[in-house]
Amino acid sequence: MRLSVIEASDLGLTFQTNDGPVHALSKIGLTVEKGDFVSFIGPSGCGKTTFLRCIAALETPTEGTLTVNGMTADEARRNRAYGYVFQAAGLYPWRTIAGNVRLPLEIMGYSKAEMSERVKRVLDLVDLAGFEKKYPWQLSGGMQQRASIARALAFDADILLMDEPFGALDEIVRDHLNEQLLKLWDRTEKTIAFVTHSIPEAVYLSTRIVVMSPRPGRITDVIESPLPKERPLDIRDSTEFLEVAHRVREGLRAGHAYDE
Numbered sequence: 700m701r702l703s704v705i706e707a708s709d710l711g712l713t714f715q716t717n718d719g720p721v722h723a724l725s726k727i728g729l730t731v732e733k734g735d736f737v738s739f740i741g742p743s744g745c746g747k748t749t750f751l752r753c754i755a756a757l758e759t760p761t762e763g764t765l766t767v768n769g770m771t772a773d774e775a776r777r778n779r780a781y782g783y784v785f786q787a788a789g790l791y792p793w794r795t796i797a798g799n800v801r802l803p804l805e806i807m808g809y810s811k812a813e814m815s816e817r818v819k820r821v822l823d824l825v826d827l828a829g830f831e832k833k834y835p836w837q838l839s840g841g842m843q844q845r846a847s848i849a850r851a852l853a854f855d856a857d858i859l860l861m862d863e864p865f866g867a868l869d870e871i872v873r874d875h876l877n878e879q880l881l882k883l884w885d886r887t888e889k890t891i892a893f894v895t896h897s898i899p900e901a902v903y904l905s906t907r908i909v910v911m912s913p914r915p916g917r918i919t920d921v922i923e924s925p926l927p928k929e930r931p932l933d934i935r936d937s938t939e940f941l942e943v944a945h946r947v948r949e950g951l952r953a954g955h956a957y958d959e
């Protein structure tokens with residue numbers, strides 16, 4: 700049986716600003732099931748980050764309902780239901796890679812032995828074994844982003860929220876990280892919610908692609924991927940891949956994504 704992990708129903712969020720209300724999200728209805736890899740794609744300002752922040756209880760919806768692991772988003776945050784990976788790796792320069800990954804565990808009061816075991820395990824998972832004692836500036840951008848993924852995995856949350864984690868990296872590094880992320884997802888069976896601007900990235904990674912459009916931010920299409928779980932990079936040349944990419948592009952166009 701499939702378990703629903705994130706459930707949004709009629710969710711809306713209006714920010715009150717000095718220039719008047721900003722309707723960031725409107726009538727968002729979405730169910731994310733355990734083990735899904737869901738990407739959110741849409742033009743700037745369509746509310747992708749805001750939706751992720753609602754799931755993480757960093758924003759409070761003004762309408763509708765949202766549950767995470769069957770709890771309110773706030774309860775889920777207190778239960779450490781998710782790890783959050785941001786666009787910038789956000790590592791502390793004065794801490795080693797192991798020190799950065801260990802930080803959330805220190806805050807949570809894990810024992811020294813448990814911390815070392817977990818840090819080792821997650822650094823292995825992101826292929827950074829051997830870099831424990833390095834400082835962030837000694838690593839490439841892609842490696843820093845992997846360290847930030849390791850940090851988000853350290854307390855073994857079921858859900859990984861990723862907000863354009865590879866947006867600032869060049870295409871070759873991004874391809875490589877996409878491949879690694881799929882392997883990691885397969886090995887850990889996490890549920891991943893992933894924000895991106897890239898159609899190929901969304902299609903390559905996802906089991907479902909949520910297409911959004913702005914003013915107000917809403918869902919215009921949800922595409923179930925027909926691609927197999929095993930995805931070598933050259934799957935991007937296959938007919939199925941190109942068909943899904945085409946549908947995403949059409950969805951973005953229908954939402955007037957490129958009007959401006």
Ligand SMILES: Nc1ncnc2c1ncn2[C@@H]1O[C@H](COP(=O)(O)OP(=O)(O)OP(=O)(O)O)[C@@H](O)[C@H]1O
Binds near residue numbers: 716721743744745
């Ligand atoms: N704290 C806030 N106060 C007021 N308006 C906000 C706030 N946060 C976001 N917004 C507005 O809400 C809308 C959605 O923003 P959001 O950052 O979620 O979009 P996005 O799709 O993630 O964009 P991008 O792709 O550029 O990151 C935008 O119009 C933005 O200006």
